[in-house]
Amino acid sequence: MTNILIIEDEAKAARELSKILYVIDDTLNVAGTVDSIEQAVEWFSKNEHPDLIFSDIQLADGLCFEIFERTEIKSPVIFCTAFDDYMMNAFETNGISYILKPISRQKVEKALEKFELIKSLYSKDGTAQTKISDFYRQIKNYKTALLVNQKEKIIPIQVREIAFYYLDKSGVTITTLSNQKYFISSSMDEIENFLDPQVFYRANRQFLINRAAIVNAERYFARKLLLKLCVSIPETIIVSKAKASDFLHWLEGN
Incomplete structure (x- = not known):
């Protein structure tokens, strides 16, 4: 079973994402949903880190990147946002994919395929078995x-x-x-x-x-x-x- 945390300040969007995940694969388990930076920091302090995180970027109390500054995140992250301004910031954290809203089943499936592809890079304790920067180098679009x-x-x-x-x-x-x-x-x-x-x-x-x-x-x-x-x-x-x-x-x- 793959445990997933959803960080999303729009309740409707969080519900829709949960439904999409369950439809795609019933072994995908939403272990929690939080809607702010403060809630996320508290959740990580009390719970085992999930296998994967889906996170909106613009939350009611700020940008989600503050979460990564305040607590050590051991999980890969799929960012979901209506804006493409923060792509560089996303890949400077544990970002493995960047979904532009509106979220669809097709977009989520593609992001999950990427997650499955790089699972072998992570050990059980969240330590990269291969340098994560090497993986980012492969997926990041550098200017030609x-x-x-x-x-x-x-x-x-x-x-x-x-x-x-x-x-x-x-x-x-x-x-x-x-x-x-x-x-x-x-x-x-x-x-x-x-x-x-x-x-x-x-x-x-x-x-x-x-x-x-x-x-x-x-x-x-x-x-x-x-x-x-x-x-x-x-x-x-x-x-x-x-x-x-x-x-x-x-x-x-x-």
């Missing part, structure tokens, strides 16, 4: 192209062709592997969110670097690393001592 403005032209750039992103006082620029430079309006944090971390690495505050652009890394003063790229760079790229080991693991493909 972006649009840049150049005078009156809008130019599509393939992300794999970008050597690095660079931040200075005037904003963020990109340099391609063919040494073309363009200005973009996004912040470095926004950019980092839509890039595949297996391909791009945040070397420091100024640089996000494509693995394909790296020629070598040299040992530098105080156990730092000095990076050499295959294209010209506006300033020396230094990886701090604290990040050096992580960077080398990434460069090796780990």
Whole structure:
């Protein structure tokens, strides 16, 4: 039997979801329904964590992500919402699927199929047997192209062709592997969110670097690393001592 907790502040929506679950599979057991952040935090403090959570995002007393900040959640979560603004936040928690309302049997079945697919990633105590981040990397939709403005032209750039992103006082620029430079309006944090971390690495505050652009890394003063790229760079790229080991693991493909 699969025990499920529903976090939903609309009683009608919670009832409809419960009915859909029972119709899909009578071994799906709704172990509880709560309608607020406070109720959810209290429920987790008194009950064994469920096998799966269905959660609305906008609750009467705030966003459901506060629940994950206030208590350690050991269960995968299927988010149900009328808005698609919070997808990034969802996958930064234990989110495995994101259903846009109105909820239908077809949408729930598809989300449950994904849940069954990744069950093997979770042990009984909620500890990931395989890094959950590796799974998210597989299901998250990273950008493959972006649009840049150049005078009156809008130019599509393939992300794999970008050597690095660079931040200075005037904003963020990109340099391609063919040494073309363009200005973009996004912040470095926004950019980092839509890039595949297996391909791009945040070397420091100024640089996000494509693995394909790296020629070598040299040992530098105080156990730092000095990076050499295959294209010209506006300033020396230094990886701090604290990040050096992580960077080398990434460069090796780990």
